[in-house]
Amino acid sequence: MSPLQRLRVATKKFSKGNFNVRVRPNLGKRNDELTDLADAFDQMAENTGALIIQQRQLIADLSHELRTPITRMELAIGSAKQGISQLDLLPRLEKETSEIRSLIEDTLTLAWLENEKPILTGEPFDLIELLEVIVEDAKFEFPNAKITLTSPQCLQLIKCSQRSLSQALENLIRNALKYSPNNKAVVVNVTEHHKNVAISVSDQGNGVPDHLIESIFQPFFRVDQSRDKNTDGVGLGLALARRHIEANSGKLNAQNLYPGLQMQIDIPLS
Known part of the structure; x- marks a missing residue:
């Protein structure tokens, strides 16, 4: 079979859903325009196949996560039909509706960030001022938790999206407060290194x-449900945080502290 025929066969297989098909390994040691075309096809097949599989998994996971709040809403509606006071059921319905809305919005945002891989920019803003607001909000949301912020007095970010970075930092700080014992502090530390800012x-x-x-x-x-003091949430916070930070040309990694977990963000200053 000629290289061109192999490429045609691979294209047909790929169009029918065989995302693992590759051409270049079957062309031996030859090096010409057809092998360049085969390399391009294989790269396209790998990227497209991974994206399709990823999106299918995301839809499957979303469908699974939606079942629980929808089931609880159906039970509440059934109770209302049986004459149970609707005032007792309204808070439950409001909670489940809010959970479904948040789940769908977060999943759509995640899908957009993964598919489009945007590079977000915005007007210059003070990172420290942003963090101070987020920390104060977190203290209000977790009144029994301890959180400290160590940072310079001010630090300007030039080409970042304040809204996107804010969402990432909120997710990371909430996640840390959720898993840290009430009598132990969550520490947010900001340092400047040459042309980068490090946030832990x-x-x-x-x-x-x-x-x-x-x-x-x-x-x-989810690592382990028993690790979680509060089972609210569906495991999108860290995924969204990493995608948001990458969209701001940064990196997010994690490391164990024994005890504890540290999230490390590195973002260019300009």
């Missing part, structure tokens, strides 16, 4: 197994 968010919880340190950034991933 450290809790004093149980951490995660070392072999799962990257998995926690996957959508809908």
Whole structure:
């Protein structure tokens, strides 16, 4: 079979859903325009196949997560039909509706960030001022928790999206407070290194197994339900945080502190 025929066969297989098909390994050591075309096809097939599989998994996970709040809403509606006071059921219905809305909005945002891979920019803003607001809001939301912020007095970011970065930082700080014991502090530290700013968010919880340190950034991933003091949430916070930070030309990684877990953000100053 000629290289061109192999490419045609591979294209047909790919169009029928065989995302693992590749051409270049079957062309031996030859090096010409057809092998360049085969390399391009293989790269396209790998990227497109991974994206399709990723989106299918995201839809499947979303469908699974929606079942629980929808089931609870159906039970509440059934109770209302049986004559139970609607005033007792309204808070439950409001809570489930809010959960469904947040789940759908977060999933759509995540899908957009993963598919489009945008580079977000915005007007210059003071990172420290933003963090102070987020920390104060977190103290209000978690009144029994301790949180400290160590940082310079001000630090301007030039080409970042304040809204996007704010969402990422809120998710990371809330996640740290959620897993850290009430009598232990969550520490947010900001330092400037040459042309980058480093932001760390450290809790004093149980951490995660070392072999799962990257998995926690996957959508809908949960390490262990028993680790979670509060089972609210569906495992999108860290996935969204990493995508938001990458959209601001930064990086987000995690490491165990023994005890605790530290999220490390590195973002260019300009």
